[in-house]
Amino acid sequence: DVKVTQSSRYLVKRTGEKVFLECVQDMDHENMFWYRQDPGLGLRLIYFSYDVKMKEKGDIPEGYSVSREKKERFSLILESASTNQTSMYLCASSRPGTYSYEQYFGPGTRLTVT
Amino acid sequence: AQSVTQLDSHVSVSEGTPVLLRCNYSSSYSPSLFWYVQHPNKGLQLLLKYTSAATLVKGINGFEAEFKKSETSFHLTKPSAHMSDAAEYFCVVSGPYNNNDMRFGAGTRLTVKP
Numbered sequence: 001d002v003k004v005t006q007s008s009r010y011l012v013k014r015t016g017e018k019v020f021l022e023c024v025q026d027m028d029h030e031n032m033f034w035y036r037q038d039p040g041l042g043l044r045l046i047y048f049s050y051d052v053k054m055k056e057k058g059d060i061p062e063g064y065s066v067s068r069e070k071k072e073r074f075s076l077i078l079e080s081a082s083t084n085q086t087s088m089y090l091c092a093s094s095r096p097g098t099y100s101y102e103q104y105f106g107p108g109t110r111l112t113v114t
Numbered sequence: 115a116q117s118v119t120q121l122d123s124h125v126s127v128s129e130g131t132p133v134l135l136r137c138n139y140s141s142s143y144s145p146s147l148f149w150y151v152q153h154p155n156k157g158l159q160l161l162l163k164y165t166s167a168a169t170l171v172k173g174i175n176g177f178e179a180e181f182k183k184s185e186t187s188f189h190l191t192k193p194s195a196h197m198s199d200a201a202e203y204f205c206v207v208s209g210p211y212n213n214n215d216m217r218f219g220a221g222t223r224l225t226v227k228p
Contacts, residue, residue, distance in 0.1 A: 041220060043218040044218075110155075
């Protein structure tokens with residue numbers, strides 16, 4: 001059974017803290033993604049990675065960075081958390097190639113910044 | 115650029131009655147289209163996908179969707195709602211070259227009344 005796991009289900013951080021969200025997949029997928037989900041906005045892509053150490057910005061990269069040192073692990077970093085980054089964060093992975101390939105999602109991390 | 119519009123933010127049905135969740139897409143090429151479901155506090159799970167084969171696509175849990183190019187629609191249906199269908203549903207379009215650029219609708223929350 002394919003699996004994408006995220007390090008925390010719920011996280012509460014203070015404004016200005018550095019925050020790390022971890023994602024691990026066991027499907028040997030090349031592609032990995034970070035999204036944030038907000039009510040009424042659906043999912044918006046923050047960053048994606050198509051290989052180790054490779055990354056590309058998505059639609060809303062400001063205030064975030066990512067790291068991919070190993071194929072199975074993709075980290076999202078909030079350098080200095082702010083209250084407007086309170087959201088649900090979803091990690092996904094997929095095979096590379098055509099646009100018919102679906103993405104597989106983790107359970108999400110609900111981050112609250114106070 | 116491709117996009118999707120989910121025409122209803124909230125749909126409420128009685129158990130045992132049909133479900134219709136509406137999605138229109140915009141694309142300048144032949145896209146891949148997906149429906150994902152998200153149960154409370156869970157990640158997204160793929161229900162079904164269209165990838166230019168049969169226009170009527172069957173998915174899990176009795177759901178199906180029909181791709182209508184002339185109407186640019188990809189509505190999700192189920193003949194008889196079950197309480198366990200209560201969730202949020204996302205229509206997604208992918209492409210044009212690969213699945214790194216998936217566009218999510220804002221979501222439709224389905225409520226099932228006993």
